[in-house]
Amino acid sequence: MERQEVSLKKEGGVVLLRVERPKRLNALSQAVVSGIREALDEIEVDPEIRVLLIHGENNFAAGADIQDMVKCDEQEAEEFVFSPVFDRIAALPVPTIAAIEGYALGGGLELALACDIRFAAETAKMGFPEINLGIMPGAGGTVRAPKLIGASAAMELIFSGETIGARRALELGLINRLEPEETLFEAAWKFAVHLSRKAPIALRIAKNTIREGIAMDSESAAVHNESKRWASLFNTEDQKEGMRAFLEKRTPIYKGK
Template structure:
């Protein structure tokens, strides 16, 4: 891979964007590489958690030079939306490790993850409005669901960067840590997740996403009820409850 790196640390997959001269801005070749990598990760049962990050800057938006002369159809072809949706739809937990800039498409990439942990020097925002466009890879959809409509409009309409502290206050990031401890803390979260029952994690993630998308509360509750009951047909449920009764640590098999 030219624009990305990938490594396995135990059962944790770590993806890094590697375009330092462009502040890790996302261009089409980078996202195409990411798309191919996500397809491989989907099929790899050994990966229990995925971390997405970069050194110094998470991703400073998209490559504007590659978009400036696009027509409507070319803009659709340039969009990162389908790839980011694949990340959002991954069955395993995902964590964005945000250092430095996470702007525009970079922030949308982070929003496609389940968790966002930021360094104290992180700067995030949606500057697209200042370019005559708007977020187009999930930003106008995921931000309101995460932050509420008014907070999302504040970010999108004004197009200003905000600090890590402000992002945490708004609920945009889960945790802030010192820059030198960012990956250490992200790995701690990932390792804790690796110890949880994989099937229950997968079903919980699926159920939360289904509940958010379902406008009728009664039907959403029914989805939860059925998914919860189905877990009682798994070996992990039996192991988890027996371990609790026997006062020992459970050993989950993901079955």
């Protein structure tokens, strides 16, 4: 499917969402975010989708488009904010992967942080430059970054507005994997396909259980919840298929039932 500045392409169980605004380094305008919102409308109701991969060729997304924001007052800024769309990405039940090359700055980094897993090219650059514009991250950056890399490291990035390289991002835990620039997309795509062949119900329940556990104050309650979720999978055909395939030394064929 094609739409202005955002494309959506499904192949097997993987759907690829691409920001396509190369002349602006894939900066996130209202039109781009609206395109992502429309894409999510389709993704959320498609039962065949097992993995979402988000990518921007040459640049993931060089922040929000400043031209769209420079004259905003407080009320207009509240209407401009991208977080409702990014929250929908974070809430998707299927695994989500960001493939980062070039710049992922400000809102672009926040888009990547809304995903479950992040691959980055060795030449990628990331950061929260908002403080240099008299503002701060406003689409999840002050929430998701501290949870991922710790409050102190997140504060360093947000307070300084500095841009860091991909290797430093890997050291901090901001990204999961580092890849050569020329093979980044291929590596992320292969991983997405790999996940799409796993038991889809188990993937969804595992993702939800992780999120529930993080939100719980009690470790014992989280472990009890995990046990209940784990046991529920024994009501699925996929569990029977997976274990039979293991015993029969063959590749399982999961149907999501």
